[in-house]
Amino acid sequence: MVGSRSNPLSQGERNMSLMIGSSRVLGALVLGSLSAGVAAQGRTLSANDYAQAERFMGYNTAPLVDHAVQKVDWLDAGHFWYVDHDATGDHFVRMDVASGKTAPLFDQTKLAAALAKVGGKSVDAGKLPVRSYKRMADGRIDVGVSGKHYACDLAAVEASCADLSKLVKTGDEPGALSPDGRSEAFIRGWNLWLRDVASGKETQLTTDGVENFGYATDNAGWKHTDNAIVEWSPDSKQIATFQQDQRKTGEMYLVSTKVGHPKLERWKYPLVGDKDVTMIERVIIDVAAKKVTRLQMPPDQHRSSLCDDVSCGPEGGWDDVKWAADGKTLAFVSTSRDHKHEWFRIADTATGKVRTVFEEKVPTYYESGNGAVNWRYLPETHEAIWFSERNNWGNLYLYDLNTGKLKRAITKGDGNVTEVLKLDPKTRTVWFRGVGRTAGVNPYYQQFFKVSLDGGKPVLLTPEAADHTVTLSPDGKSFVDAYSTPTTPPVTVLRSANDGRKLADVASADITRLKATGWVPPIPFTVKGRDGKTDLYGMMFKPTHFDASKKYPIIDYIYPGPQTGSVRGRSFSSARADHQSVAELGFIVVAIDGMGTPWRSKAFHDAYFEHVEDNTLPDQVAGLKELGKKYPWIDLDRVGIWGHSGGGNATAGAMFHYPDFFKVGWAESGNHDNRNYEDDWAEKWQGLLVTDKDGKTNYDAQANQSFAKDLKGHLMLVHGTMDDNVPPSNTLLVVDALIKANRNFDLLMIPNAHHGYGEATPYATRRRWDYFVQYLAGNTPPAEYQLKAWPWR
Incomplete structure (x- = not known):
């Protein structure tokens, strides 16, 4: 079922898994039409009837929507980029926040030619498959295309691209990049290793990992990848991770279909009621010293306060773990097997000593938000923001880390905080998405608010009665807001994060071409x-x-x-x-x-x-x-x-x-x-x-x-x-x-x-x-x- 997971939706469902996937299928075996029904007695539909239905599939309708900008990526605090689609194709655009002016992000014709040359097949400049972009220190651009990254020089007379995965001879294991961008952690042979991004040099960080008791391994049963689940310290000097013990965990088996001997797929997959399920032993790794400090506590459940995996988001990472800026302490949340009991804990990263600060027990199940965990660690002021539904709604609360006592409710009343997007400890301000907090607005429409940690009513920054998709700037001073409803296409604007004031128009979607097909909302x-x-x-x-x-x-x-x-x-x-x-x-x-x-x-x-x-x-x-x-x-x-x-x-x-x-x-x-x-x-x-x-x-x-x-x-x-x-x-x-x-x-x-x-x-x-x-x-x-x-x- 399953998915976020927390889910029988799998990451089938977050967007309806039935419509996505990449499995190779050798054929479809239909085991009978065992139904006893007689042949239909109504009219006979033609291929044209089905073709008319197919006209409204997403792959036919989406290209007919112009200027529907909902996703943007920030380059820095003053600039962001996005793709603006119209009848002529996709246009990669860069906007300057100060002026509100736009310009091409790069020369699409040159990039298409360079990608075609390195990839060996033609690339349409109006349909570039670029999914990510950043400027490199040497002036080239790094573009993500179909899971690969290319370093492209568009300033040269003849533009060129190089496959970044081939520039440095290194292993194939996926890596978790450090904040400074110099190193990536990866798993090899059940141990955690470090790879220098520039030289490809590899260093083994742990040595005692063994089969089914390895470091940073990603296996929730329903999901199992080669990704390393780690949380880097802000200064890139330490790694928080775990040694995952699944030696006694039961196994799952599947057998492929092929001519000849089938392939057996076998992996650890704990089931409901199993006496032995996967557990984790938390550790801190000093990267330079290659020293492993095991936290002084019993093994924890392989659980999350948000979903049914220790890593909930598509980008990986360890959701319920947060570092202090100085790297001296680490806050984390432990979850009981039945999700009814949460413990907020702080570890001394030098000694491994752990202190339980406060806990919450609930009669049904605890969740820390929607989409991302909402708790935050404020070591400088010895405080923590905690999310709870104790009053029947998802609200934020401020705790004293010295006493473990509640200081105050940050938000109150009906409606939910769905996701905390930014915390500014200096101004003591939190920005969050919320639903059901504005009277008369559809309770599923996401809106954007800010609120002070020291009390006061949240300030609504997106007043339109619509669903708002918000992307904050790195400095938190502005945000791009794309708002729409199921029946009205998106309007995208740049706003001030201080008061929601509109700073610039970005795009307004036009569905004229879509409606010309007969489409109805x-x-x-x-x-x-x-x-x-x-x-x-x-x-x-x-x-x-x-x-x-x-x-x-x-x-x-x-x-x-x-x-x-x-x-x-x-x-x-x-x-x-x-x-x-x-x-x-x-x-x-x-x-x-x-x-x-x-x-x-x-x-x-x-x-x-x-x-x-x-x-x-x-x-x-x-x-x-x-x-x-x-x-x-x-x-x-x-x-x-x-x-x-x-x-x-x-x-x-x-x-x-x-x-x-x-x-x-x-x-x-x-x-x-x-x-x-x-x-x-x-x-x-x-x-x-x-x-x-x-x-x-x-x-x-x-x-x-x-x-x-x-x-x-x-x-x-x-x-x-x-x-x-x-x-x-x-x-x-x-x-x-x-x-x-x-x-x-x-x-x-x-x-x-x-x-x-x-x-x-x-x-x-x-x-x-x-x-x-x-x-x-x-x-x-x-x-x-x-x-x-x-x-x-």
Whole structure:
């Protein structure tokens, strides 16, 4: 399921894993159409009908949006760069903060020619695949292209680029760069090494790392990479990391599909209820002396205050560890196995002595924010900022590190602090993103605030009633703000971080070309939840050829959380997954964020704690029924549902627990029994495994296979055979139960695909369209329509 993770979303889901991935697929094995349904009796759809639907896929709609600048990268405190797209292509632009003037970031024609020469294939200057940029000390530029970095000299008569990975002879292990940019830490042979960036010289820092008890190793079970998990000190002289003990941790096995002997994939993967799970022993490494100081404390759980890994963000790093500026102390947070107990601790980096300053216990689960941990270490004033939902909302609190006592609440009242973006200890000011803190504004719209550590009301810096994407300057004096809603494209401006005053216009998106295709925006709506009182927010997609005199089957896209929801963000997007494309085939498509998903109150998020089988399904049913009562063109006798990962779990659960309501389900890569999924996710949301004297457990009700006998409608189960996030045994447990119950169903196993389906995504997507067209709409799909391959990059 899974993902941030904290998730059955995997990093499948943060953007809907089903639409991303890079797995190589040798073919797709379809195990029967076991359903007993007869041939559809409605109309026969043509390839042109599917082509019309495909017009609204993201790879077709995104290029039609002009000047939608939402991501910027700061070069220094006074300049940032961004890509401004229009009908003529992509334009790399540099803006000067003081003047508000723009200029080309570089000569795109020269760079395209230089990249083509070094790469051996042509490069379109209007579609440069540059993902990162910085100026080097010698005047060249460093550009990131398809995972590689090139040093390019554009000042020469004939521009040239050199592959930086080939300039210095060194190992292939990925490195964690030091703050001064001179060294990178990497793992080799279960030990931590150092590589000099300029010369490539390598130095071994630790020597006692052994198999499955190595330094800085990255393995959460659901995610396992070669990255080194470290936190460098600000002066680049020390490294905080751990020796990860997984010697007793259980293993997971997958077998590839190929001609000849298959390849066995084997790695450490702790499960719910395991006596022995992965633990970490915290250490400090003095780089120059190659000295390892082990912190004086018992081994810690492999846990985070934010997600289900010690490293939550895509860039790596160790989220719950923060250095003092002088490197003499290190603050960190320890998390209990069930996520109910947090300890704020400070270590003396010279001696390894550890002091527990304060702790927090909660009845359900603790989280330190949304997107990033929100606690901060202020050693100069002996204070810490702590995030807590103790008043039912996510607020910030100031603690005295000498006494461990609470000094004051920094923010108060309803609404959440979602992410602290900057702290200025000198002015004692915090800048943060927040939701639900402004009356009358959609509670999911992110806004930007500043607040004093010494009290006072937070100052709203982004007044528009919209979702704000904010990027602060390095000095914290200004920020770029891109604001939009699901129905209005982004306006991007430069603002003062002091008072939110607009300093300059950056760009205003133009969707004229998009609208010329017939595109229509989704329709935001609210319905009441299971209790008949709580407002739930959703998104509806109608065919562009909508006819109110007709009756339309409805499809519910579901991701139940608890770490995210079905809607996935409230900023503008030209395509949200393939929802509009599916609507074009004659459906109403909806996504509803039910109770138990984040961003609202703590009570809202806790709605189905210890009952993950709930999966927001009571809210989905209530919401769909309300929509059906309000809109006569919705046919509640033809309701379908689909989802990926956690959504796959929820889809099967919907078909089993509400068999008379949901008629067709498409369940992808579901974590159908969390006892067969990694320990951290389920032990956070369902609790630790408890077995009664009669052998029954608190996990019995969440196992989908236990209810497979209740299936009545059409169900397709889909899984990649090399899914190392949610192992395919999860789906096969359901398959086994359906066979034993003599129930008809359909199954698609994708050989060698992981949690995302990679190159098989177009095939799986088209099959899903066919499935709903045939079994929910009662129509006949065109034969083997070929969707465009996703642009894998």
